[in-house]
Amino acid sequence: MTVPRDRQPVDAVEKLATALSVAVRVEPELIRAVRLEVFPRLGVETESELWFSRLARTQGPSGLVFDTGERHRLQARLQRWLRQQRERPEAPVHSLWRIVQHVHADLSPALLLEEEVTWLAVCGRHGEIDDALAPAFKAITRQNRDSLRQWFATAWDRLPQAVRDSPTAWQLAQTVRPRFPARRFPFGVERAPLPARRLGDLARVLDDVLITVRRDGDELEIDGRPVDPEATTGMPPGAHALPVPDTDPRVLTLLAGGPRMREKDLSVPVDWQLRVHVGSGPVLLRSARGQVFLLHERAAVPEHGAGPAGRFLGISSARYDHEGLPPLDHSPDLCREVGAAFGDTYATEYLTDPSRTAVTERLARLAARPHDGPLVVYLHGYALRGGAAAGPQLAFRDSDPGRPGTLLAAEELCRLAGQAGADQVLVLLDSVRAPGSGKDWVYGPMARTLRTASWTGQISVLVPHDAGWDRLFGSWLVRLLQSGPETGPQGWGWSPRDRFITGGELMRAVDLDWPGEYPSTPRNFATGVPRELLPNPRYALRRFPDGVHPADFGEAYAQEAAAFLGEVIRDSASSPADRERAVSNMLLLGPDRGIEAAVALTDLAERFTAASRRTDAVAAYQEAIDLLRPLAGRRPESAHQALGASLYGLAGLLCDAYRWAQARPFVEEAVALRRRLAETRPDQRPRLAESLHLWSLVLRGTGLHQPALEAAVEAADLLGRLTADDPDTHRAALAVCLSSLANRYGEVGLPEHALTAAVQAEAIRRAQAQSDPESRADLARSLHVRWYWERSLRHAAAAHTAITECVSIRRELAAQRPGVHRPKYAESLNCLAVSLADLGQVDRAPVPAREAVSIYRELVAAGAVDLRQPLARTQRNLALWLGTLGRPAEAVSAAAEAVSHYRELEAEQEGLHRADLADALEMWSWALDLLGEGRPRAIDAARQAVGLYRKLFAAEPGRYRRALARSVNTLSIRLDTHGRSEEAARLRAEVRDIVSGALPPF
Known part of the structure; x- marks a missing residue:
């Protein structure tokens, strides 16, 4: 059995070298110091053995230098050793850095820095690497220290991977790369570790390069290759040359706008193209220098999958007059199949x-x-060896191999195609070697004189005439154009994100995907800058034809396609057709992909909600739910989690519109799902708590106050336990839940409990605001809740203190961000006016009330129609105080406006604002009565209020009995004042029946 290298016993030299691998240069003094302190049992001979070992690349008077590859291997071993000894701080290995620092105290600062970051990397202290490199970066960018640039260029290969992966090292590498063009530094990464907005100092020291950015339908194509400034005048329509700092990769920021709710950081490697789905609207790009570039809204584009309007000329030669050219075993149908594979946008001709x-x-x-689009010429037939100057010759029906004038040189065919005026020319030579023409010849490169188009390509293949392979290349090419390559690296076209394939990407696929067992490997030649040539058969947003299943493209394709389609769904706020196609194609990737589609739809619904597009948000949530329900049995864990999120989002949206009854089944199901998940997955407990909180709101909205309290108590209890384990994560949610719990206690007649919960919520918010000033808005909200319950308990002074602080905070916030905080500031001003009236200072109450009315009016006029209700409420209160102060005309005006707003709201949602409208009518009646001359109108207003209260009493007698009695009594007083005593007497009798319960609620 072979023992892996890192499992073999470690010899003395290897041990000593491992400990010394932190050092850039290893002097004899350092070797001895490390041996004596870290390995006291090793003999002095170990030092000399190390000096002359294979591990050393060079030895000299100043010390030895390890081989770079061996040093990285030793550092990996040292990293494992340090990790094993982590629990033993007294272990000798932990003294290594102290020894190196002592011996190398006089080393140059640059080399000391290199050793320091190396030690941080092997110790696993990766978070400190950026701080250690920061002074060097500052010296290069602000003091122009070329010596540090030189050091970093030479040190790059020596640095551990953890150092090279750090954001600051990447920035240092960018400052070095343009200075040393003769050497290819491996500084490029696929994705920049820092966004464009954080490259301030780096951007200042780098030169700009021009890169190409082009709108392509709903996508943005960014090419990282630099463009010659002189070539920008010849750019195609829709393409732009944008200046960006010369980094690898290029970094840009796609700004929010249109369907994009958030900024997106983009990284484009210098030799790649990046495609980003941006939708149809204008696009804003920001460079690392802060420059913002606008790409205007695109024009209408054809159906997804449609390609450029090109021309295809198919030439099929199977029958020949000359007996030396026997018939070929193919039909013209193959030529037509190739033409059809280039897409419906190609105009086809066949010979x-x-x-x-x-x-x-x-x-x-x-x-x-002449035609601006691409031209593809496909030729299938015999080819003969040509002379040294002429190159291969193409045969046609009347060709004679012995008469060169009857043949057509392949080079001449390419020249004629190039004169067609197309912006791209592709010549496909699907050739069969003529009998007797030999086997040791091939098509050569195109002559420079043929390169007249912006891109010209030639793909050629030669097969034996007697092997039955006449249809080999053509049939394979059709499969490639219809289904894409079976092999080939990612990032070179043909990905599900690429709407089109360029000629260069087609050639690369031909080169990489041609089966190795096939004869006569195709040869590719091209020049120029390739552009879109044909639709990508694997574009995930296309309409896949019958018989083509994207799931057959492999798991890697399915994963990338699902990620891309998810992005399309999330960004489809202005493109419902894209959304429908993306969801449909996501399901073609596999039925379980419906979960990913549903998650993307839920994200889209949240974006709709943020943009106040509630109808669209409801539809997106409902579509997500419909996708997830069938999957819940097959993939319960992941489907239930996604389904719970969609149900919760939809229920919350319905609650925002006061549609409690419609929200109830959705939130009830969300609670049940999340309760089951939380039993086995602790990470789902916060989701259960938020669902319970919403459930309590729904129950309260449907009039079930005791069950609402029970749900709120359970939510607060669960969040309390979560906060005890992780305060920073959950205490904000606990504060929200406690504020809601206070309201639930109050609704069941427990105001003392309500105040206790409100005080607890305020304490949490106050602690947050001390450490995070951004939390002051939450503190103000908690103070508002506390004010309400202090006032309910008739603690007028304490209530006034709370609302005064709330107003002060919201005034500051409104000054900083008026668009966000002015509505809440107006709300707290109204409450301050109420508090002043509670303290008996009615004369001071109109001042904050008028300011609140003024703010609300401005906001409603600007389109904030949701604020009509608080505006009406404030005007109703203002009418009360103005009337009390003996200003009836102003009171009538304020009350009339309140009634007008409530009428609008009641007309839009019948029954929802009925009680508020009745109350406002009563206030208007009172103000008109005070005015004297308006008493007939006062009777009419009072009569309307009675009519509304009768309807409310019929629906909820316990809740509105007292209000109806008051309203009827008020009407009787108005009638008495106007001399209609008989009717007033009947109404007073009715009041007695209402109060006593003798009047039933019907």
Whole structure:
């Protein structure tokens, strides 16, 4: 049995070298110091054995230098050793860094830094590497220290991988890369470790390069290759040359806008292209220098999967007049299959068994009709060896192998195709060696004189004429164009994210995917910059034809396609057709992919909600739920988790619209699902707590106050236990739950309990605000809840103190972010006015109330229609105080506006605002009565209020009995004042029946 190298006994030299692998240069003094302190049992001969061992790359008077590869191996062993001795701080190995620092105290600062970050890497203290490298980065970027650049360039290969992977090392590498073009540094990574917005100092010291950015339908194509500034004038329409700092990879930020709710950091390797789904709207890109570039909204694009409008000329030669060219075993159908595989957007022409003249004339006619799109010429037939200068010759129906004038040189065919005026030209030579033409010849590269298009390519294959392989390349090419390559690296086209395939990507697929057992490997030649040539058969958002199943492309494809389609769904706020196709194709990848589609739909619903598109959000949530229900039995754990999130989101949205009855079944199911998950998965307990909290709100909204309290108590208890284990994560949610619990206690007649819960919530929020000023809005909300329950218990002074602090906080927040905090500031101003009135300071109450009304009016006029209810409530209160202060005309005006707003709200959702409208009508009636001249209108307003209260009393007699009695009594007083005593007397009798319970609620 062979023992792996790291399992073999470690000899003395290996041990000593392992301990010394931190050092860049190992002097005899360092070797001896480490041996004596770390390995006191090793003999002095170990030092000399190490000096002359295979581990050393060089030895000299100043010390030895380890071989780089051996040093990395030794460092990995040292890392394992340190990890094993972590629980033994007294172990000698932990003194290594102290020894190295002491012996190397006079070493250059750069080498000391290299040793320090190496030690941090092998110790596992990766979080400290950036801090250690920061001074060097600052010296290079701000002091232009070229010596440090030189050191870093030479040290790069020596640094451990953990150091090279750090963000600061990557930034240092970018400062070095442009200075040393003669050497290829492996500084590029697939994804930059830092976003563009954090490259301030680095961006200042780097030169800019131009890269190509192009809108392609709903996608953005970014090419990391630098563009010659002189070539930018010839860019195709829709392409832009953007200046970015010369980093590898290039870094940009895709700013939020349109369907994108958040910024997205982009990394584009210098020799790759990146495609990003951006939707149809305008696109904003920000460079590391802070420059913002606008790419305007795209024009309408054809159906997904449609390719560029090109031309295809198929030439099929199977029958020949010359007896030396026997018939080939293929039909013109193969030529047509190849043409069809290039897509419906190609205009196709076919020549079957043509003469040489027919071919040249057809190519000449193409040149007479210039076309901006690509041109593909596919030729299937015999080829003969040509002369040294002429190259291979192509045979047609009237060709004679002995008469060169009847043949057409392959180079001449390419030249004629290049004169057709197409922006791209691809010539496919599917050739059979003519009998007797030998086997030791192939197609050569295209002549430079043929390179007239922006991209020209040639793919050629030669097969023996008598092996039955006439259809081999053509049939294989059709399969490639219809299904994509079976092999080949990721990132070179043909991925589910690529809508189109370029000529270069087609050639690479031909090169990599051609089966090894097939004869005559195709040869590829190309020049120019390739662009879209044909639709990608594996584009995940296309309409897959019958018989093509994307799940057959393999698991790697399915994973990338699912990730891409998920992004499309999340970004499809303005593209419902894309969303429908993405969901459908996600399910084609496998039925279980429905979970991923549902998760993406739930994310989309959250974006709709944030954009106030509630109807769209409800539809997205419902679609996610419909996808998940059938999967719940097959994949219960993951499906239940996703289903719980969708149910919770939909229920929350319905609750925001006060649609409690509709929300109830969804939140009830979410609670049941999450309760089952939480029994076996502790990480689901926070989700259960949030569902219980929402469940309590729904129960309260449907009038079930005691069950609502029980659900709120369970939610608070669960969050309390979670907060005890992890305060930083859960205490904010606990504060929200406690504030809600306070309301639930109050609704069942326990205001003391409500105040206790409110005080607990305030304490949590106050502690948060001390450490995080951004939490002051939450503190203000808790103070508001406390004010309400202090006031309910008639603690007027304590309530006033709480609401005064709340107003102060919200005033500051509104000044900083008016669009976010002005509505809550207006709300607290109204409460402050109520508090002043409670203290008997009615004369001071109108001032904050008027300010609140002014703010609400501005916001409603700007489109915040949801604020009409608090505006009406504040105007109703203002009317009360103005009337009390003897200003009836102003009171009538305020009350009339309140009634108007409540009428609008009641008309939109009948029954929801009925009680508020009745109360506002009573206030209006009172103000009109005070005015004197408005008493007839006061009677009418009071009569309308009575009518509304009768409906409320019929539905909930216990809740509205007292309000109805008060309203009827008020109407009787108004009638008495107006001299209608008989009707007033009947109403007073009705009041007695209502109060006594003699009047039934119908």
